Amino acid sequence: MAKCELNYNKDYELLMATVLSAQCTDKRVNIVTKELWQKYDIFSLANANEKEVEQIIRPLGSYTKKAAYIINVCKSLIANYNGIVPNNRKFLESLPGVGRKTCNVVLSNIYNIPAIAVDTHVNRVSKRLTLAKKDDDVETVEKKLMKKIPKENWSKFHHQMVLFGRYKCKAIHPLCEDCKLKEYCSYYKRGLK
Numbered sequence: 343m344a345k346c347e348l349n350y351n352k353d354y355e356l357l358m359a360t361v362l363s364a365q366c367t368d369k370r371v372n373i374v375t376k377e378l379w380q381k382y383d384i385f386s387l388a389n390a391n392e393k394e395v396e397q398i399i400r401p402l403g404s405y406t407k408k409a410a411y412i413i414n415v416c417k418s419l420i421a422n423y424n425g426i427v428p429n430n431r432k433f434l435e436s437l438p439g440v441g442r443k444t445c446n447v448v449l450s451n452i453y454n455i456p457a458i459a460v461d462t463h464v465n466r467v468s469k470r471l472t473l474a475k476k477d478d479d480v481e482t483v484e485k486k487l488m489k490k491i492p493k494e495n496w497s498k499f500h501h502q503m504v505l506f507g508r509y510k511c512k513a514i515h516p517l518c519e520d521c522k523l524k525e526y527c528s529y530y531k532r533g534l535k
Contacts (some may be wrong), residue, residue: 343500346451348372353427353452354384354419358412360447361439366402374399380402384425388416411439429453442481446500460484463507464500470511470529 347368350356355375363371378398382390395409403458404410415437419425424434434445446459458464461479464487468474473490474483491499510517516529524530 343496344505346447346501349375351379352384353448354416354425355379356417357419357427357434357444357448358387358443358452359438360400360444361411361415361440362399362402362408363441365404365406370401374402384416384419387413408439411437414438415440426491427452429455442484446484450497451502455491458484458487458491458496458500460487461504462513463511464503465512465513467507468504470527471523472528 346356348356348359348363349372357377358373358378361377362375378387378388378395381398382395390413392409392413393526395413396405399405399408401411401521416425418437419427422428428434429452431445431448431449434440434448443459443461446457448463450457450459457507460468460483465474465480465483468483468487469478474486478486487499488496507513509525510521511527518524518527521527521530
């Protein structure tokens, strides 16, 4: 079954891992967050030395910005929701480093809210399979997918698209020859395989 590949045990761990995953692989995030959660919980991270956090998350890139984001997210969650990640899109999207994609991942996985998070994989696959146009931005891609996919399948579809994009329909060297969707794929039809 397709599911989120970020490792987490608590709601805030998923939120932080998703923030940290920007421009990085889930595999690398899982290595780093394992160390992060051995040292901190939400309360100690809110009061952590930013430079110490930076050293742990350094392998993820943009570590200075990401360290500030996750520390401030912890502070805000504690101040506003006693450390619980709320089912509140407006609040979540107001947090530093939390955009629509991150919010969709969190709400879908923690609260089972139907959502399609358009990450780099979903964006690429949607365009290759002509579910969206080449120049569509991620919000437009999300809206188009929401119209084409039944709402009760949004979260499952998101995970399937992520995994398909990550392991089959890769950005570089996609595995087109044995792909069951190649007849629908503009990338394959253009002969760019």
